[in-house]
Amino acid sequence: xxxxxxxxxxxxxxxxxxxxxxxxxxxxxxxxxxxxxxxxxxxxxxxxxxxxxxxxxxxxxxxxxxxxxxxxxxxxxxxxxxxxxxxxxxxxxxxxxxxxxxxxxxxxxxxxxxxxxxxxxxxxxxxxxxxxxxxxxxxxxxxxxxxxxxxxxxxxxxxxxxxxxxxxxxxxxxxxxxxxxxxxxxxxxxx
Amino acid sequence: xxxxxxxxxxxxxxxxxxxxxxxxxxxxxxxxxxxxxxxxxxxxxxxxxxxxxxxxxxxxxxxxxxxxxxxxxxxxxxxxxxxxxxxxxxxxxxxxxxxxxxxxxxxxxxxxxxxxxxxxxxxxxxxxxxxxxxxxxxxxxxxxxxxxxxxxxxxxxxxxxxxxxxxxxxxxxxxxxxxxxxxxxxxxxxxxxxxxxxxxxxxxxxxxxxxxxxxxxxxxxxxxxxxxxxxxxxxxxxxxxxxxxxxxxxxxxxxxxxxxxxxxxxxxxxxxxxxxxxxxxxxxxxxxxxxxxxxxxxxxxxxxxxxxxxxxxxxxxxxxxxxxxxxxxxxxxxxxxxxxxxxxxxxxxxxxxxxxxxxxxxxxxxxxxxxxxxxxxxxxxxxxxxxxxxxxxxxxxxxxxxxxxxxxxxxxxxxxxxxxxxx
Numbered sequence: 001x002x003x004x005x006x007x008x009x010x011x012x013x014x015x016x017x018x019x020x021x022x023x024x025x026x027x028x029x030x031x032x033x034x035x036x037x038x039x040x041x042x043x044x045x046x047x048x049x050x051x052x053x054x055x056x057x058x059x060x061x062x063x064x065x066x067x068x069x070x071x072x073x074x075x076x077x078x079x080x081x082x083x084x085x086x087x088x089x090x091x092x093x094x095x096x097x098x099x100x101x102x103x104x105x106x107x108x109x110x111x112x113x114x115x116x117x118x119x120x121x122x123x124x125x126x127x128x129x130x131x132x133x134x135x136x137x138x139x140x141x142x143x144x145x146x147x148x149x150x151x152x153x154x155x156x157x158x159x160x161x162x163x164x165x166x167x168x169x170x171x172x173x174x175x176x177x178x179x180x181x182x183x184x185x186x187x188x189x190x191x
Numbered sequence: 192x193x194x195x196x197x198x199x200x201x202x203x204x205x206x207x208x209x210x211x212x213x214x215x216x217x218x219x220x221x222x223x224x225x226x227x228x229x230x231x232x233x234x235x236x237x238x239x240x241x242x243x244x245x246x247x248x249x250x251x252x253x254x255x256x257x258x259x260x261x262x263x264x265x266x267x268x269x270x271x272x273x274x275x276x277x278x279x280x281x282x283x284x285x286x287x288x289x290x291x292x293x294x295x296x297x298x299x300x301x302x303x304x305x306x307x308x309x310x311x312x313x314x315x316x317x318x319x320x321x322x323x324x325x326x327x328x329x330x331x332x333x334x335x336x337x338x339x340x341x342x343x344x345x346x347x348x349x350x351x352x353x354x355x356x357x358x359x360x361x362x363x364x365x366x367x368x369x370x371x372x373x374x375x376x377x378x379x380x381x382x383x384x385x386x387x388x389x390x391x392x393x394x395x396x397x398x399x400x401x402x403x404x405x406x407x408x409x410x411x412x413x414x415x416x417x418x419x420x421x422x423x424x425x426x427x428x429x430x431x432x433x434x435x436x437x438x439x440x441x442x443x444x445x446x447x448x449x450x451x452x453x454x455x456x457x458x459x460x461x462x463x464x465x466x467x468x469x470x471x472x473x474x475x476x477x478x479x480x481x482x483x484x485x486x487x488x489x490x491x492x493x494x495x496x497x498x499x500x501x502x503x504x505x506x507x508x509x510x511x512x513x514x515x516x517x518x519x520x521x522x523x524x525x526x527x528x529x530x531x532x533x534x535x536x537x538x539x540x541x542x543x544x545x546x547x548x549x550x551x552x553x554x555x556x557x558x559x560x561x562x563x564x565x566x567x568x569x570x571x572x573x574x575x576x577x578x579x580x581x582x583x584x585x586x587x588x589x590x591x592x593x594x595x596x597x598x599x600x601x602x603x604x605x606x607x608x609x610x611x612x613x614x
Contacts, residue, residue: 005302006229006557007389007612008278067289187202187267188260191511 027055046093053089057082073116073130077137080112084140101147102155106162109141113162117169120176131184134173141166201268203255205312207357207505208455212312213257213264214515214522219385220563221285222311224538224571226323227304227557234300235334240275242329243298247273250322252353252453253313256293262515264312269293278306281387282612283561283584286310298326303554305330311455316540316558317443318453320573324545331552344546356450357502365499374437374463374534377426377567379587387584388614389559390593394579395606402603406478411539412485414581415440416478417599418537418570419464423471424599425591435465439536440485447494458498460488461533474599530565537570545575555580562586 031052038048060082065075084105091100116134145163147153174181205213212222247254255266271292278301286297286308295310305327309319332339382388403413419436427436444456462484469476487493504510513521543556558573559582568585583593593609600607 006227006304006391006610007282008301009613010279010281010386183202187258187265189262190204190260190265191262 027059031055049093050090053086053093057086071129071133073119073133073137076112076115076119077133077140080108080137080140083108098154101144101153103158106144106155106158109144109162110165112137113141113166113169117165117172120169120173131173131177131181132188134170135181135185138166138170202258203266203353204355205264205266206355206452206454206456207502208315208457209312210263210505211522212310214519215526216285216310216312217523218285220526221283221561223283223286223308223561224311224316224319225282225306225308225557225559226316226319226573227306227559228323228327229554229557230303230305230327230330231552231554232334233303234305234330236275236277236300238333239298239300239305239326239330240273241333242326243273243275245329245333246322246325249325250453253294253296253322255295255313256288257295257310257312259515262511262513262518264515266313273298275300277301278304281385281614282306282389282559283308283387296322314453315443315455315457316441316538317445317457318455320540320543321453324543327553328546328549331549335552338548352451352453354450354452355454356444356448356452356456357498358506360444360448360450360495361499361502362495363499363503365496365503371461371532372463373434373531375422375427375432375434376531376565377422377534377587377592378430378432379426379567379589379591381567381586382588382614386614387562387586387612388590389612390583390585390590391557391610392581392583392593392597392600393555393608393610394581394600396574396577396579398605399579402605406475408478408482409485410579411440411537412481413478414539414572415462415485415537416474416481417596418535419462419477419481420471420474420599421592421596422534423464423466425593425595427466427471433466435463436471436534437464437532438462439533441536441538442489442494444494444498447491458494458501459536460485460494460497462488474603527565530563533566535566535568535570536560537572539572542574550576557582559584568592 031048034048034051038046061079064078084100087100087104087108091097091104116130116137119130120134141163144153144159148156148159153159216222254269256269256271257264258267269292271294273294274290274292274297276297276299278299286295288295291297295313297306297308299306299308307319307323307326313319314322328344399410399413403410406413408416415438418438422436439459439461441457441459444450444458445452448456450456462481464471464477464480469480471477510518538558538560540558545553553575555578556573556575557580558571560569560571562569562584563586567587568583570581570583572579572581574580581596583596585593597607597609
């Protein structure tokens with residue numbers, strides 16, 4: 001076949017992310033070993049599942065943060081979601097006394113909304129990039145309040161405080177960046 | 192509000208054709224086309240970057256990134272730096288926005304060649320050529336500033352016409368009554384490691400014109416007939432398969448409707464050659480069939496009908512309200528089936544016109560479209576000066592179709608020379 005200097009000579013190399021493949025393989029082996037030890041040594045306590053939840057959390061975080069070009073507000077929202085799931089899993093595996101819903105998740109909500117509030121104040125000009133994640137974080141923050149009205153959460157003070165902070169944070173951003181937020185909502189929801 | 196902030200707020204919806212590409216594309220189905228210009232001198236990356244930036248100032252339309260909405264994707268203004276790299280991958284590969292500063296086109300260079308790979312969602316071949324020509328003009332002007340002291344071209348910004356011409360021109364009452372047969376799919380072992388072979392048949396345009404004049408057909412009709420016979424002799428004859436060879440030919444709708452949009456505005460016709468109905472060993476019979484099909488299918492009412500049916504589908508309320516992640520699943524599943532209705536695609540972007548003073552710096556232009564798992568070979572062509580560059584992009588190991596294609600042309604007295612990427 002005739003070939004000239006139109007194209008570079010390329011090596012046929014299959015590009016796989018070897019580090020990721022190795023770490024997934026190690027994690028699967030680790031999970032199997034932990035589950036096996038748990039079953040053989042102590043069937044009453046499901047401590048190995050705590051480790052599994054931890055490993056899944058780590059992967060969730062790695063996979064998301066590995067993505068380039070993601071903004072800080074999306075990281076706040078994803079971490080808020082993943083940490084809450086991890087906390088619920090831990091609470092569930094050690095007998096579900098409800099501390100995750102009563103204490104931990106409202107604290108996560110307070111931290112996430114405070115972070116977004118600070119972000120809005122210090123970088124208003126870039127807010128349009130954060131708007132959608134702020135709305136999502138707000139919606140997530142309302143879950144403890146709904147659970148409180150359903151009677152699932154008993155610690156009303158912390159839940160009301162966390163929901164109020166979320167509402168205040170959203171209100172503040174509407175006042176400061178209402179137009180950007182409206183445009184962002186229009187963009188995301190256009191049909 | 193400052194200018195930069197205003198730009199960041201700028202966004203636009205995807206046109207009707209563009210909507211489908213992000214939903215169906217993946218690393219294995221890139222929906223990317225490439226235009227290359229082979230210059231007469233080695234490319235300087237520094238000058239190329241300057242040229243691309245200047246072209247982008249004029250064509251802000253291309254300064255966008257793709258974002259996910261809840262129902263559809265949309266374009267948003269992208270103020271990041273453009274990435275210019277040396278060519279180090281096969282042509283028309285998936286453009287990963289993460290490694291390309293979110294841009295939906297990628298400019299690369301190799302030796303004396305400038306490439307632009309464009310994700311089809313952004314624009315079609317004709318507008319892509321318009322933008323690429325601007326890059327080439329800018330490059331020549333920068334590299335040979337002494338020769339271009341007097342402005343030969345306008346420096347004003349191009350009107351960013353982003354209108355969705357599909358919506359403006361479609362017929363709401365169009366109805367389909369056609370039942371289509373599945374097409375013959377090219378068979379053969381694939382090249383390993385996801386490589387793509389590019390084979391350029393450099394055709395003598397004078398010889399080709401002469402032949403088409405004798406046969407009283409257009410160049411696209413003639414080459415489509417050659418391609419059908421090449422597929423039949425090079426791939427289908429060995430198989431026990433009597434499905435029709437179906438060639439999908441994109442059609443530039445700007446020739447049919449008044450539109451100056453830079454967005455996609457194309458439709459397609461499908462030429463079908465059934466081995467049960469005609470003798471595929473006889474070239475003149477194939478040519479007659481192709482000519483008839485083209486004349487029939489390129490009638491304005493037929494073009495309008497095909498376009499309108501596609502627009503109606505994208506505009507259907509029940510499709511609109513499906514969340515994007517579900518649309519993605521449905522489209523990918525249905526595409527597995529839809530692709531079985533085409534043997535290959537053959538796209539002709541025609542003659543690439545360059546201002547006379549710039550021509551001496553350019554040797555040739557190439558146009559390539561991405562092959563994929565089902566349509567294992569795709570064909571494209573463009574012409575520049577006295578040559579036509581017919582390109583096969585293939586994932587098949589054997590080059591029987593390419594060989595037969597060349598042989599048929601030579602038998603008809605047309606001079607052909609081959610160039611390839613050596614895969």
